[in-house]
Structure formats: C-alpha cells, structure tokens
C-alpha cells in the first residue's frame with residue numbers, strides 16, 4: 219500500500235478548510251493542507267504590526283467575532299471553548315446613527331452570543347491545522363490541480379511548477395480556486411479548470427463577492443467617551459462597523475485598539491478607481507485617513523492614534539450561497555469537494571457548516587476505496 223495515495227488534499231486553511239481537514243483526520247483520513255499565506259485563518263486571520271517605537275500590536279482585521287445558531291456548529295464551538303481556543307466576548311454593543319449622532323438599538327446589536335478565538339481569531343484554525351493526521355504546509359500556493367484519469371488521482375502543482383503530490387480526494391476551500399476572475403488579481407488562471415467538472419461549472423462560474431476595507435487603529439490612551447465596544451453605523455456612506463479589539467478576552471490591553479470596517483459601497487468605489495490588483499500604499503493611506511476621519515466625526519473624543527493602517531479584503535462577503543441544501547459542492551466521481559462560506563452563508567458559521575459537509579462526503583467516499 220502506497221501511503222501518500224491514501225491522502226486527501228485540502229487547499230486553504232480558513233475555517234472551512236481547517237474544520238474539514240481536522241474532521242477528516244479524526245475519522246482516520248490523512249490530510250495534507252496547503253495554504254498560500256504564511257499562517258492559518260484566511261478571513262479569520264490575526265495581523266501582527268509594530269508602532270514606530272517598536273510596540274507589537276495584534277489585530278483581528280478580518281472577522282471580529284462570530285455567532286452560532288445551528289446545533290452541530292454549537293457542539294464544535296463548545297468543544298473549542300473547553301480546549302481554551304474560543305471565549306465569549308461579553309461587551310456591550312450598539313448601533314450609532316450619523317443623522318442624530320446618537321446610539322439606538324443598544325439591545326438589538328447585543329442579542330446573540332459573540333464568540334472570539336483566543337488569544338486571536340486565528341487560534342481556532344491554528345489548532346485544527348496542527349491536529350494529528352493533518353500535515354499543514356503554509357506559504358504554499360497551489361497553482362494547478364489536474365485529474366489523472368487513469369490513476370483516478372488528483373495531482374497538485376505549486377505556483378512555481380513544483381510537484382505537491384497526488385491525492386485520492388481534493389477539497390478546495392476558496393472560490394478563487396475556480397473563479398476565472400482571479401486572473402485579474404494574480405495574472406494566473408485559477409488552479410481548477412471548471413471544464414474538468416462541467417456539471418459543477420454552472421453553480422460556480424459567477425460567484426460574486428463584496429469587498430471591505432479594514433482600518434487598524436491603536437491609541438496610547440483609552441477612549442472612555444465611547445460607551446460600547448462594538449457598534450454598527452447607520453447613515454454613513456463610509457463606515458459599517460467599529461470594534462474595540464483590545465476589549466476581547468485574552469488580548470493585550472497595553473494600547474486601546476480599534477478596527478473599523480468600511481461599507482461595501484465605499485470599498486467598491488475605491489476598487490473601481492484603483493483596480494483589483496493589490497492596492498498601493500498611497501491608496502491604503504488615503505483609505506485609512508478617510509475612515510478614521512469618519513470615525514472621529516461621531517463626536518466622541520477620539521485622539522490621534524499612534525498606529526493607523528488599512529487592509530483591503532477584495533472578497534470579504536460572498537453575495538450568493540451556491541449550495542444551501544448540500545452545504546458544499548460535490549463531484550462524487552472525482553472525489554472533489556468545494557466548500558466555504560459561499561456555499562452556505564457569508565459568515566463563520568456558514569463556513570464551518572460547509573467544511574463539515576465536505577469532510578462527510580470525502581470520508582464516506584475515500585473509506586470505500
């Protein structure tokens with residue numbers, strides 16, 4: 219028996235890929251996981267930055283928290299909580315109206331439990347990618363996947379042409395693995411040619427997503443005039459949310475840190491002017507300035523930050539859900555699962571459900587081989 223051929227490849231270490239990989243491994247299927255980024259998490263990453271005088275800062279610059287309504291996801295989250303990977307963020311939330319310059323709906327924004335990874339949002343994916351049976355390779359971008367019809371195996375090739383191995387099954391956990399539009403960002407064709415799976419291409423060819431800019435701010439002193447630690451905005455063309463990152467459990471409180479999220483319309487407008495390629499420093503500086511200025515114009519006493527930086531999420535929130543019933547896209551004949559939040563709902567819970575569904579499909583089909 220040739221062990222590597224029993225493996226499944228998972229592309230992507232966001233929460234859907236990480237949940238899928240660890241679930242497969244727990245069920246006796248060995249997994250090799252490939253992630254382009256230096257670390258795990260995808261849109262649940264944590265960003266490490268430094269102030270000019272060398273203070274280290276951490277920001278959850280993607281998903282700030284998540285909520286759970288489905289029992290199968292709650293079971294997992296409770297297990298993560300018992301392992302110390304997740305905690306409840308119990309601070310007060312609100313909704314701020316720019317027209318009246320007042321808060322309203324204080325209770326509504328705070329109704330469901332808010333969970334965060336500890337000490338960072340990426341802690342969950344980090345732990346799952348390290349579980350026994352999961353071999354994780356970070357900083358490895360999968361450039362091409364090929365179906366070897368004779369051997370009935372998937373062959374993975376890196377962006378630099380390196381052979382990444384052959385696998386019995388494949389999980390693609392990012393829509394960019396199949397979207398032709400990714401060529402406008404990377405200059406390369408998507409790794410998986412949808413012609414290989416024509417029956418799936420209709421579902422997948424037009425996966426729209428909405429962008430968002432996140433601005434990370436650190437202040438030397440706390441901002442006591444803001445009465446809540448997270449709030450949405452009404453009647454702002456620029457801002458959708460603000461979160462006090464340093465108020466989450468198990469974070470450093472040395473500097474007060476906030477993360478602002480732009481509206482999708484604002485981000486789309488900037489992208490229309492600058493294109494889809496990686497934004498320049500000048501663009502990011504302009505965005506950071508504009509969003510911070512909007513934050514200041516709430517009228518709270520907000521001092522100049524000691525750190526201010528913008529990050530662009532080109533595809534922050536999928537605009538469609540392509541597999542609400544099945545929860546992942548599945549080709550049984552080639553043992554190919556495509557999972558992620560775009561299959562179920564544009565949030566962490568949807569991504570978890572999708573990763574679990576993909577693991578179930580793969581586990582059943584690989585174990586009959």
Ligand SMILES: Cc1cc2nc3c(=O)[nH]c(=O)nc-3n(C[C@H](O)[C@H](O)[C@H](O)COP(=O)(O)OP(=O)(O)OC[C@H]3O[C@@H](n4cnc5c(N)ncnc54)[C@H](O)[C@@H]3O)c2cc1C
Nearest residue numbers: 230232233234254260261281359360392558559565566569
């Ligand atoms: C600003 C922002 C705010 C958000 N707010 C919330 C919120 O309040 N609550 C909530 O529940 N959700 C929120 N979300 C959404 C949530 O983050 C996502 O729904 C979820 O994290 C998606 O997980 P995923 O596994 O589907 O995808 P991703 O996290 O995007 O993971 C895909 C991974 O695949 C990797 N990858 C792609 N192509 C390749 C390749 N060729 N080779 C190797 N690796 C590859 C990527 O690098 C990435 O790490 C927010 C997201 C953003 C950006």
